[in-house]
Amino acid sequence: MLAKLQRWTRANPLMVMALAATAGILLTELGGLKPGPKWLTGGSAVFLAAAFFGKRPSLLLPGCALVFAFIHETRTDETFRHPLRVMLLGADKPLQATIQGSLLPDFDNTADGRAHALCKTSKIEIPAAGTVIEQEAILLVRLPKGVRFPGAGVFELRGGVYLPRASSNPGAFDAQEYALRNGRVARLDAEGLHRVHGRGEVLWCAFLEAAERCRRWISAQLTKDLEDDPETAAVIRAMALGVSAETDDEIEDAFRNSGTLHVFAVSGLHVGLLGVIALALMRQLGLRRGISLWVTVGLVFVYAFITGWRPSSARAALMVAVFMGAALADRESSLQNSLGAAALLLLGSDTHQLFMPGFQLSFGVLWISAIGSVPLLEKLMPFTQIDPFLPPQLANWRQRASSQARRWFAATLSVSTAAWLGSLPFILGHFQSVTPVAVIANCVLVPLSFLCLGATCLSLCAAALHLSGVQIIFNNVNWAMAKAMVASAAWFAGLPGANFHFKPDADLTNAPAIWRVLELPHGAAANHLRLGDRHWLFDVGDETSFRRVLRPYLHSSGINAVTGVFLSHNDADHVGGVEKVIAEFDRPRLFCSTQEPGAQDSALTTLRRLADSTSDGMLRRLRVDERLTLSDDPRFKAEARVLYPSRQVQNARGDDRAMVVMLHLGPWRVLWLSDAGWNAEKALSSSPADLRCDVLIRSQHELDREMSVEFLLKAAPRVIVCGSDARQPEVQLPDSLVQFARRQNIPLLDTWSDGSIELRLNQDDLRIHPAKTKPQVILTPRE
Numbered sequence: 001m002l003a004k005l006q007r008w009t010r011a012n013p014l015m016v017m018a019l020a021a022t023a024g025i026l027l028t029e030l031g032g033l034k035p036g037p038k039w040l041t042g043g044s045a046v047f048l049a050a051a052f053f054g055k056r057p058s059l060l061l062p063g064c065a066l067v068f069a070f071i072h073e074t075r076t077d078e079t080f081r082h083p084l085r086v087m088l089l090g091a092d093k094p095l096q097a098t099i100q101g102s103l104l105p106d107f108d109n110t111a112d113g114r115a116h117a118l119c120k121t122s123k124i125e126i127p128a129a130g131t132v133i134e135q136e137a138i139l140l141v142r143l144p145k146g147v148r149f150p151g152a153g154v155f156e157l158r159g160g161v162y163l164p165r166a167s168s169n170p171g172a173f174d175a176q177e178y179a180l181r182n183g184r185v186a187r188l189d190a191e192g193l194h195r196v197h198g199r200g201e202v203l204w205c206a207f208l209e210a211a212e213r214c215r216r217w218i219s220a221q222l223t224k225d226l227e228d229d230p231e232t233a234a235v236i237r238a239m240a241l242g243v244s245a246e247t248d249d250e251i252e253d254a255f256r257n258s259g260t261l262h263v264f265a266v267s268g269l270h271v272g273l274l275g276v277i278a279l280a281l282m283r284q285l286g287l288r289r290g291i292s293l294w295v296t297v298g299l300v301f302v303y304a305f306i307t308g309w310r311p312s313s314a315r316a317a318l319m320v321a322v323f324m325g326a327a328l329a330d331r332e333s334s335l336q337n338s339l340g341a342a343a344l345l346l347l348g349s350d351t352h353q354l355f356m357p358g359f360q361l362s363f364g365v366l367w368i369s370a371i372g373s374v375p376l377l378e379k380l381m382p383f384t385q386i387d388p389f390l391p392p393q394l395a396n397w398r399q400r401a402s403s404q405a406r407r408w409f410a411a412t413l414s415v416s417t418a419a420w421l422g423s424l425p426f427i428l429g430h431f432q433s434v435t436p437v438a439v440i441a442n443c444v445l446v447p448l449s450f451l452c453l454g455a456t457c458l459s460l461c462a463a464a465l466h467l468s469g470v471q472i473i474f475n476n477v478n479w480a481m482a483k484a485m486v487a488s489a490a491w492f493a494g495l496p497g498a499n500f501h502f503k504p505d506a507d508l509t510n511a512p513a514i515w516r517v518l519e520l521p522h523g524a525a526a527n528h529l530r531l532g533d534r535h536w537l538f539d540v541g542d543e544t545s546f547r548r549v550l551r552p553y554l555h556s557s558g559i560n561a562v563t564g565v566f567l568s569h570n571d572a573d574h575v576g577g578v579e580k581v582i583a584e585f586d587r588p589r590l591f592c593s594t595q596e597p598g599a600q601d602s603a604l605t606t607l608r609r610l611a612d613s614t615s616d617g618m619l620r621r622l623r624v625d626e627r628l629t630l631s632d633d634p635r636f637k638a639e640a641r642v643l644y645p646s647r648q649v650q651n652a653r654g655d656d657r658a659m660v661v662m663l664h665l666g667p668w669r670v671l672w673l674s675d676a677g678w679n680a681e682k683a684l685s686s687s688p689a690d691l692r693c694d695v696l697i698r699s700q701h702e703l704d705r706e707m708s709v710e711f712l713l714k715a716a717p718r719v720i721v722c723g724s725d726a727r728q729p730e731v732q733l734p735d736s737l738v739q740f741a742r743r744q745n746i747p748l749l750d751t752w753s754d755g756s757i758e759l760r761l762n763q764d765d766l767r768i769h770p771a772k773t774k775p776q777v778i779l780t781p782r783e
Contacts, residue, residue, distance in 0.1 A: 004118070004230075007182075009021060009748075011334070011336075012334065012336045012337050012340065013337070013340075013520045014337045014338075014340030014341045014344065015336045015337060015339060015340035015367075016340070017060065017061065017064045017340060018339070018340040018343040018344050018347075019240065019340075019349055020060075020061040020064045020065045020068075020343075021065065021067075021068040021343070021344060022343075022347075023065050024066060024068040024069035024072070024539070025064030025068050025069065025071075025072045025202050025347065025351050025354050025358060026083070026354075027065070027067040027069060027074055028072045028076075028357070029072065029076075029758045034213055034780060036442055038194065038281065039339050041472050043528065044063050044064075044066035044067045044070060046063075046065075047059045047060075047062045047063030047066060047465065048060070048063040050063075051063055051730065060397025061304045062229065062544050064614070068347060068351060071347075071348065071351050071493070072351035072352075074600065075350065075351050075352060078088055078136075078137075078183075078185075078398070079180045079181075079183060079352070081178055081501050082126055082135065082185045083133050083135060084133055084135075084137055084161070084186055084721060085185050085186060086161065087126070087129065087131065088161065088162060088163045088186055088568050089163070090621075090698050091162070093160075093162075094127070094160030094162035094189065095126050095128060095160065095161055095162070096126070096127065096128060096158075096159070096160055097124055097125060097126045097127075097158070097159070097160070097161045097188070098124075098127075098156065098157070098158050099119065099121055099123070099124050099125070099126045099139070099156070099157045099161070099188060100121065100122050100123040100124075100154065100155070100156050101119045101120050101123070101154065101157075101198065102117070102122075102152070102153065102154050102155075102199075102200035102201050103117045103119055103121070103141070103149070103150070103153065103155055103201075103205075104117060104120070104147055104150045104152075104201050104204065104208060105117055105118075105151070105205065105208050105209060106118050106140065106203055106225055107208075107212050107215075107308070108308060114142050114143060114144075115142075115147065115148050115149050116119070116138070116140060116141060116143065117141045117143060117149055118138060118140060118141065118184070119135075119138070119139045119140075119155075120136060120137075120138055120201070120629070121137045121138075121139060122154075123484060124137070124161075124780075126469065127162075127335060130166040132632045133336065133616045136186050137185040137186070137614055138183050138185060138667065139155045139161070139184065139185060139186055139187065139188045140184050140186075140187045140188070141187075141188045141190050142188070142479045143190055143193070144190055144191060144192060144193070145271060147193070149710060150193070150195065151205070152198070152201055152206065153195050153197065153198045153199065153200045153202075153207035154196045154197050154198075154199060154201040155193045155195055155196060155202045155267060156193065156194055157188060157190045157192070157215075158190065158191050158192045158193070158434055158450055159188050159189045159190040159191040159192070160188070160189045160191075161186050161187070161188045161189075162173070162186060162189070163176055163186055163187070163580050164176040164179050165514075167519075168518075168519050168751075168755025168756045168771035169518050169519055169549050169552070169755075169756045169771075170549060170553050170556050170557065170756070171432070171552035171554075171555060171557070172552045173548065173552070173555060177433070179354055180351070181351070181353075181356055182354040183352070184349065187470055190364075191613065197609050199449075201327055202759060204615070206537075207305070211305050211306050211309075214306050214716070214734075215243075215307070215496070216239055218240065218241060218306065219237050219241060219243065219458060220460060221459065221460060221463040221471065221607070221752050222236055222240055222456060222460070222473055222475060222478065223236065223237065223475070224463075224472060225368025225466075225472045225475055225476065226475060226476075226479055229479065231248055231251070231447075231481055232277070232479055232482050232486070233246075233479075234247045234248070235247060235251060235264075235482045235485075235486060236452075236456075236478055236479070236482050237250065238264060239263070239264060239270070239449065239452060239453075239482065239485075240270075240453070240456050240581065241306070241307050242307045242308060242313075243761075249547065251264075251486055251489075251490075252264065253493075253584075254486065254489040254490040254493045255493075256492040257493035257498060257499045258266055258435065258438060258441045258488075258490075258492040258498060258499070259311075259420070259435030259441060259442070259499065260438060260442060260445045260489055260491045260492070261438060262472075263442075263445050263446060263448075263484075263485070263683035264489075267477045269316075269446070269449065270303075270313070270316075270449070270453060271300055271303060271304060271313050271316035271317055271320060272316060272320065273449065273450050273453050274299065274300060274453060274457075274575070275296050275299075275300050275320050275474075276304055276450075277450075277454055278292075278295065278296040278299045278505065279293075279296050279454065279738070281290055281457075282295055282296065285517050287464070289327075290328060292489055293324045293327055293328050294328070296320075296324065297320065297321050299319050299324075300316075300317045300321070300556070301321070303317070304316070304317040310434075311347065311356065311358055311359065311363065312358050313352065314475055315342065315358075315359065315362050315580075315619075316344060316362070318342045318345060318346060318360075319339065319342045319366070320336060321763075322338045322341045322342045322345075323335065323338040326338065332393070335370040336371075337364070339363055339366055339367055342779070343363055343364075346359070357426065357430045357643055359635075360426045360430075360686045360771070361423055361426050361427075362764050364422050364425075364426055365419045365422040365423045365712055366422075368418055368419070368421055368422025369415055369418045369419050369422060369712060371418075372417075372418035372421065373414045373417075373418040374414075374544040376408060376413075376414035376417055376418055376686075377414040380410035380413065380414060380488060381410065382384055382579050383410060384406040384407040384410050385403065386399050386751045387399070387648075387753075393772045395569075397551070402526060406738070409443070411452075412442075412443045412446070412447070413439070413443055416438075416439050416440075416442040416443050416446075417439050417529075419442070420439050420442075424463070424536070425611065428502065431498060431501075432500075432502055432503045432555055432556050432557075432558055432648060433499060433500075433501050433555060434500055434501070434502055435498065435499040435501065435600055435730050436498070437492045437493070437497075437498035437499065437562040438499065438731070439688055440492070442487070442490040444488050445485055445488055446483055447486065447491060448484055448485045448488065450537055451481050451482040452478055452482060452485065452688075455474050455475075455477045455478040455481060455623075456474075456478055456658045458474045458746050459471050459474035459475050462474060465752040466726075469513045485614040490530045490554070492542075492672060496671065501554075501555040501556075501557075501558050501559065502558050503556065503558030505555055511533070511760040511761060511762050511767075512532070512633065512635070512636035512666065512761065512762065512763070513529065513530065513531050513631075513636065513638065513665045513666065513668075513756060513760075513761040514529070514530045514759065514760055514761070515527065515528070515529050515530075515670065515697075515758070515759040515761065516529075516553070516757070516758050516759075517697060517721055517723065517751060517756060517758075517759075518541075518550065518553060518751070518755040518756050518757060519547060519569050519723075519749070519751040519752070519771075520541050520548075520573075520723065520754045521545075521604050521727075522543045522573065522725055522728060522731065523573055523699065523702075523723070523725060523730070523731035524542055524545050524573040524574065524723075524730070525539045525541065525568075525574050525674065525675075525698055525723050526538075526539050526540050526549065526550050526574075527539060527543060527672070527697065527698040528553070528554070528557075528629070529663075530557075531630055531631040531633070531636075531665075532631060532633055534560045534630065534631055535554075535559050535561070535563055536562070536563055536564050536565070536566070536567075536630060536676075537550075537564075537565040537566070537581065537588075538563055538566045538568070538575070538661075538672055539566070539567065539568050539573065539574040539674065540565060540567075540575060540577040540578050540580075541573065541576065541577050541578075542572050542574075542576035543575060543576050543577045543580060544554075545573075546576075546577030546580045547577075547580075550577060551584065551613065552579070552600075554585065560586070560587070560667065561585055561586035561588070562581060562585040562588040563588055563589070564588050564589040564590070564591060565578060565581060565588050565589070565590050565591065565639070566591050566592075566659070566661060566672075567590060567591065567596070567607065568592075568652045568658045568672075568674035568675065569593075569655065569657050569659060569675065570593075570596055570597045570598060570605050570606065570607040570608070570657075570672065571655065571675065572605070572606060573653045573720050574675070574699075575604055575606045575607060575732055575760050578590065578606060578610070578665065579606070579609075579610075582618075587618065589618060589620065590610065590618055590620065591620050591621075591622050592620075592621055592622070592646075593621060593622060593623075593642065593645055593657065593659040594617065594621045594623050594624075594645075594647055595645050595647070595649055595650075595657045596611075596621070596659075597611055598648075602653075607619075608747060612774055619627075622642045622659075623642065623644065623647070624642055624644065624645070624646045624647075625642065625643075626641070626642050627639050627640065627641045628640045628641075630663075631694050633703050635763075636665070636666045636667070636763065637664070637666065638661050638663070638664065638665050639663070639664050640661050640662070640664075641661065641662045641663075641664070642659060642660070642661055643660045643661065643684060643687075643691075644658075644659065644676065644679070644683060644684055645657050645658035645659065645660075645683075645687050646657075646683075649683075653702065653703075655675040655676070655677055655701045655703070655704075656676075656677060656679050656680065657703045658673075658674040658675040658676040658677075658680065658701075659674060659676075660672065660673055660674065660676050660680060660684065660755055662690075662691075663760050666761060666763055667763065667781040667782075668694050668695070668761050668781070669692060669693045669694050669695075670689065670693060670694065670695045670696075670697060670698050670759075671693035671695070671696045671697070671715060671717065673696060673697065673698035673699075674698070674699055675698075675699050675700065675701050676698075676701065677701030677702075677704035678701070678704040678707075678708060679707065681707065681708035681711035682708055682710075682711070683708075683711045684711060685711045685714055691711070691714045691715040691716075692714075692715065692716050693716070693717050694717070694718050694719065694766060694779060694782070695716075695717060695718070695719045695720075695759065695766070695768075696715055696717035696719070696720045696721070697721045697722075698720070698721070698722055698723070698731075699723035699724075699726060699731075700722075700723070700724065700731040700732070700734075703730075703732065705730075705734055705735075706734050706735070707736050707737045707740070708768040709736065709740060712726075712737075712740050714777055717746060718747075718779055719735070719746065719747045719749070719777055719779065720741055720745065720747070720748045720749070721749050721750075721757055721759075722737070722748070722749070722750040722751070722769075723750070723751050724750045724751060724752045725752055726752045726753075733748075733750055747777045749768070750772055753772070753773070754770035754771065754772050754773045755771030755772035756770075756771045757770050757775075764780070764781070765779065765780055765781075766776055766778070766780075768781040
């Protein structure tokens with residue numbers, strides 16, 4: 001074994017150095033290397049000098065590790081420890097600033113219809129803090145309304161500077177860390193700007209604008225004669241250019257759930273396939289090998305820039321260039337060495353890429369494919385051969401064609417299997433997802449992607465030559481391939497066991513019940529209750545919240561099916577995502593009050609649609625005092641009892657009909673209030689219902705800005721948990737509630753300041769863990 005390892009290291013020195021660089025970056029990130037930059041520089045110089053002058057090649061590895069540790073330390077100082085970010089971490093609102101720096105266009109961000117740009121700062125003034133920061137930083141700038149990118153130059157900008165809100169929901173995308181890993185320290189909402197002078201990133205800006213014009217031209221040409229099918233046209237743009245904003249969410253989900261999302265959006269696969277197509281065309285044109293390789297490398301980089309120089313396409317372009325560079329230098333190409341060289345170059349330019357899932361998947365998949373696909377193919381070779389008792393010369397054309405088809409399938413299957421095995425640890429670690437169907441799905445969708453990209457290239461060639469008829473033919477071929485890909489992805493995704501989610505440490509806690517209050521914006525709400533292997537949802541947020549928060553949370557928790565969903569009232573911010581829950585989480589039972597949907601609710605509202613469409617008893621209306629058993633565990637009984645609204649409640653406003661539920665979870669009482677406001681609180685206060693609770697969970701009524709003190713005294717909560725959003729006055733915490741909690745010395749937690757909140761309910765104690773604030777709240781059962 002040791003001899004094999006030594007042979008491998010001698011054959012792949014660049015891959016070994018890339019692994020050493022990775023080790024140095026990880027040690028620095030995790031705090032294993034804490035010396036300052038001078039010690040790292042000196043240590044690396046000593047090791048490298050000993051390696052070169054002492055002829056000790058093995059010392060290159062620690063030297064390489066220290067070099068990349070120094071690079072990562074410097075990169076971290078420029079982003080995570082930048083003075084501006086440190087200042088903003090302590091601010092609860094945007095800080096007014098005057099910033100001077102050069103601008104570059106950012107065509108990928110078009111939020112709220114406003115143009116965006118990247119600003120490389122030279123000076124940041126924050127008058128309120130009396131601070132001037134001259135350390136360079138990259139900011140994402142939202143330009144003033146109606147202002148387009150003003151062109152290259154140095155500008156002075158005024159506005160509020162702030163950090164993207166860090167996610168506190170498990171499994172959700174963290175915009176703040178993602179921005180930092182991409183080198184963007186903060187965001188600026190610009191209120192005004194004026195040009196200081198015309199110098200700046202002139203050439204780079206001109207290049208980016210030219211790439212954007214080219215991207216728009218390609219988009220128009222590829223969808224010519226496809227205007228009557230905008231859905232498929234959007235799929236073609238997504239696969240060719242990475243423009244996925246217009247694509248239907250269900251189509252993207254089909255590719256994701258079949259493990260083939262890499263063929264849907266621009267990725268390293270597309271860059272590699274383009275390289276293969278370009279080489280084939282050069283060969284048909286009779287060009288010499290060297291010229292073909294140079295042209296192919298140039299086309300690959302042009303494609304990467306046209307598609308926005310996304311990290312995936314940039315990585316692939318560099319890999320192709322390194323791999324073909326060996327051939328151009330008349331050296332034998334080694335995929336592992338090429339991967340190592342590309343990794344060293346990429347990490348040398350930005351060590352933060354190591355922590356991006358795309359980087360890990362790109363190199364992990366290709367490395368395992370390079371190592372594992374050949375042994376797998378050797379195992380499958382007997383399946384591909386012609387009858388061993390038949391001399392090859394006597395085989396007829398059918399037998400030879402069958403053998404060739406089996407060889408192609410064996411090669412495709414071996415690469416697909418090796419790639420799936422290589423991606424499995426990363427997919428499981430980042431997304432807690434397993435897609436066994438991807439092994440077969442890729443055997444179908446990758447060839448279709450190759451044909452689709454080939455039709456794209458031929459269509460663009462025809463467009464450049466003004467052959468409109470030929471262009472339309474290839475566009476329709478492309479359309480047919482795209483339709484076949486979408487249908488294939490949907491079919492594979494729908495197979496039993498095609499994908500599931502798994503979290504290795506999901507059952508490490510022995511708490512019989514866990515309640516999670518998720519942090520959602522704009523007054524939306526979603527809660528999850530786990531009771532053993534049963535999972536209940538109490539509101540689900542709207543469709544956007546489902547996609548961005550609830551679904552990633554459930555998947556990251558290893559949840560594939562939901563037992564039931566309580567729907568408080570017919571408000572899209574609370575129940576708008578329930579149809580997605582039904583489709584993706586094994587059609588759970590739905591529960592609402594007898595007053596839903598309201599008599600005046602539109603036919604387009606969620607609960608009205610569900611009431612009209614569900615004929616199999618999926619939607620059940622619960623009356624006041626009705627009890628529902630949530631768990632059969634005799635050691636920890638759990639049931640829900642409806643307290644409000646009664647049949648006498650006939651309010652047109654949904655918040656005034658919000659269902660109120662008392663949950664008995666073992667020895668604990670949890671009162672789920674949802675958006676119920678003043679009317680509900682007064683009705684409950686005058687009712688004979690026992691409102692005493694250990695935890696009160698609420699979100700904010702649409703109009704009622706105060707809470708009934710009478711109701712709070714009757715409920716006598718020991719902890720209050722609220723969903724809120726300080727950015728909008730109508731969903732901020734009511735002053736009466738804050739004052740009551742302060743007077744009664746009751747812990748008041750809200751998702752805006754404390755993040756998502758987890759309640760672990762045991763027989764002997766109840767532990768409440770806020771995601772953003774360290775002190776946890778511990779209760780013991782009432783006597």
